[in-house]
Amino acid sequence: PAHRERLRRDRFCWIGPEPGLVPELNAWENAALPLMLRGTSRRRAKTTALEWLERLDIGEAARKRPHRLRQSERQRVSIARALAPAPTVLFADEPTAPLHRADRGHVLRTLTSAARSHGITVVLATHDPETAALADRTVNLLDGRPVRTVHLPEIPDAGGRAACSISV
Structure with a gap:
């Protein structure tokens, strides 16, 4: 069980259709949480989290708690949280479902470029043919x-x- 837990914590990340953020933490803390659970220093985890929030156009909301964010903003924080630790495999179930069409494109481009530049395998489940068309396979x-x-x-x-x- 301990080996499986380490494997899940260190190699895999998940993005669901509904963001599961910790309500007591602000946006950057939510995005940095997996890094801090791995033992990354708070300063380094914060820097990495803020970089991903900026890439996803949500940097201005870094200090807001989830209840003060719009649904699409919460989802982008959730995506930043999954990308920040640079997992080996990222599982995503309709990760852009709560986003508007314009936000969807930006998030998918960010996800695609992050996967290629960081060597992340993304396993994405979607019903949207436009989203599926971005996949290599x-x-x-x-x-x-x-x-x-x-x-x-x-x-x-x-x-x-x-x-x-x-x-x-």
């Missing part, structure tokens, strides 16, 4: 299994014809 899943063709139930259209599959 995509795997379409249906009920947790890879698929090439999605077979849909037959639904007759107004002319009585039935649609039955979509190739992807």
Whole structure:
């Protein structure tokens, strides 16, 4: 169990569709938390956290607590928290879901460039084809299994014809 905990703490990070921030900590403290849990000094953790908050255009809110941030700002703090420790693997489940279209593009570009420059493998689950198009590799899943063709139930259209599959 201790080895698994170290592995999770030191190698993996997670971004969910809802930011899970610690309400008692401000934005930079939330972003620095994984670094401090690893033993990084407070000063260095703060510097790294502030750099990621700036990259995600949320640096001006660094001293605000989560309840004073908009949903999209909380999500960007959550993304900064995942990127700050430079994990080996970053798991992301619809990380841009609460963001507006313009914010989405910026966050995805930041995530993509961070992955390439820091050697982070990003495993991203999304329903958005535009988000998936940014990936180096995509795997379409249906009920947790890879698929090439999605077979849909037959639904007759107004002319009585039935649609039955979509190739992807």
